[in-house]
Amino acid sequence: MNQPGQFTIRQARLGDYGRMMRLINGIFFQGRRVFEKKWAHIYLPPEKAYRWGHLLYEGDELIGHLGIYPLWLKVGGALLKTAGIGAVGTRPDRRGQGVMSRLLQYGCEHMRQDGYDISILWGDRFRYGNYGWEPVGEAVEWVLDTRHVDRREAPPVRLRPYDPARDLVRVWRLWNAQPFGTWQPRDRLELILRRPDWKTFVTAGGPFAFAVCQFAADRTAVCVDRVVGPPAVVQGILLRLAGSRPRDGRPASAAEPTPHCEGAAHRFRTRAMVKVQDGCDTRCSYCIVPDARGVPRSVPADRVLAECEQLLGDGAREIVLTGINLGNYESCGLDLPGLVAKVASTGVDRVRLSSVEPLSCTVGLAAVMREHPNVVRHLHLPLQSGSDAVLEAMGRRYTVRRFEDEVFELREAVPDVVLTTDVIAGFPGETPEDHAATVDVCDRVGFSRLH
Ligand code: SF4
Structure with missing residues (x-):
């Protein structure tokens, strides 16, 4: 013993x-x-x-x-x-x-x-x-929604749920035919595909292909682990999984037999997300987004408005404009406040914004909130730290003073605006005093919610 x-x-x-x-x-x-x-x-x-x-x-x-x-x-x-x-x-x-x-x-x-x-x-x-492992790259998990998939080229693809008895051998061959990844014996792959949090689909006709993915609980997004098959079919499968629809507005496959592949109209109840911007070049020291998502790009305003009109026609009552760095939005001279004003004028009940970087365009947004009662009086402004030293180490482009001045201006313009924020605790080099300063700023600003 x-x-x-x-x-x-x-x-x-x-x-x-x-x-x-x-x-x-x-x-x-x-x-x-x-x-x-x-x-x-x-x-x-x-x-x-x-x-x-x-x-x-x-x-x-x-x-x-x-x-x-x-x-x-x-x-x-x-x-x-x-x-x-x-x-x-x-x-x-x-x-x-x-x-x-x-x-x-x-x-x-x-x-x-x-x-x-x-x-x-x-x-x-x-x-x-310290033990000899070396980084070989970053793993980025892609979560798809309709805005990620180019709808123009994709051929219609029908999917059906994977049936082990019928499909295992073909899926196994295709899985191991890939030049990169893991080679799996058949019995182990069978168990892998049985994982309770994964769904597997195969094409229901045409060239054989399969997709393994996980769905968000509300089915508004899908996390795709792998899609394997002829390239032309892969795009169509992604389109189907993202629950998208072709440009003529008809569901991509109205006869789809599986409940996991609904058309866009079923993807929201009253609130619909519209992605209007992607990418960021701010390069905060802790953030992988600039590498993962590339330089800032904006969806042209006419496309955003067309999408909003379609969603309203499908029953949306609230539009949430989203982006990686939403304040960078720019389309033919139209900035984010200008876009919000146009969307607010479509007749939608409510327009809401995802997070907006401090000092980007909040004063302009306050003006739009005052002018359009259907623009929700809420802004999510990521503070990250209440210490100038930590903000500098993070590569953030504002000081605590400027952040608080902006909040002051915002509240002068829209007294009942609701503010929420993100804070990073324990950033490398942060001292207890830095952390206390962050807590103080949060107290002074009185955020309604902190992430
Ligand atoms: S602004 Fe936001 S998205 Fe851009 S690098 Fe900084 S944290 Fe990342």
């Missing part, structure tokens, strides 16, 4: 499985049995899954886990023997005592001995960099 204070690291045995799952579900999901459900292809059945676990015991207590999952990574024509690292965790009461460092050192040695070509993990690059 091991003594307290004595650490043992070893590969899990079948008898460890129950404790191992309790530990990682406890660390990551407050004890709910999520690993077995969400990643059944890794954690079930127990007689197989226990082998991926590497455990650190102190005495007889299990306090740390490191998962090493064998994969084949496809890179062009080559298959690399790959260790996927996952469920790296220490029991909360034993954190900060070097448990994970011991496990990672052990894990690296274990992978070398087992002849892995490469190992991959998603996580804190600075921390894992």
Whole structure:
């Protein structure tokens, strides 16, 4: 029997499985049995899954886990023997005592001995960099709505839900035909496609293609994990998944058999989002948006108005104008306040804005709010910090004083305007005094809600 204070690291045995799952579900999901459900292809059945676990015991207590999952990574024509690292965790009461460092050192040695070509993990690059992992790029998750898909070229595509008995072999072949990604044996892919949070569709006629995705709870957006098939079909599938419709206003496939692929008219009850702007070149030091979304672009005002008219015709009562950096909106000399005024004049009951960067055009927006009662008197102004030093480190282009002056002007113009904001706590280099200054600014401004 091991003594307290004595650490043992070893590969899990079948008898460890129950404790191992309790530990990682406890660390990551407050004890709910999520690993077995969400990643059944890794954690079930127990007689197989226990082998991926590497455990650190102190005495007889299990306090740390490191998962090493064998994969084949496809890179062009080559298959690399790959260790996927996952469920790296220490029991909360034993954190900060070097448990994970011991496990990672052990894990690296274990992978070398087992002849892995490469190992991959998603996580804190600075921390894992100490053990030899290197960043290979940023992972960007694309959530689609109708504004992301070019509607002009896409051919109509009908989808039906994936049926394992009928489609597994074809999906499996297509999945593994991709030059990049993971190579999956058939039985593991079957489990992957059964993940409860994923939906898989295949084309219902024409060239075979499939899509794996997750839907937002209200089905207003879809997060696409992968769409595989001939390029011309892929665009059509994205269009269908985004619930869009062609330009003539008819649903893309009125006869669609699946409830997951509704037409645009079903995608909102009374509030509809209209994306009018994308991209940002402000380059705040913490933000990936400029790399992920590119330079600022605006949707021409006539297209925005046409879209609003269509949505009103479909029953929308409220239009929310959205964008990455909405204050940058510009179309043939029309700025954001000008656009809001035009949308407000369409007869919509309410026009609302998503967040607007401080100092962009808020005074102009106040004037529009006064002139158009259907423009909602609410602005989301991301403060981020109440310390000038932190704002400078963040690369934000205003000082606390200017932010507060703007709020003052805004409230003079529209006394009942409601303000909400975003704040980043614990930004690198932030001191307790900086944080206290942020709290003070929030108190002084009296935001109605903080993110
Ligand atoms: S302004 Fe907003 S979107 Fe642009 S870089 Fe800064 S945080 Fe990111």
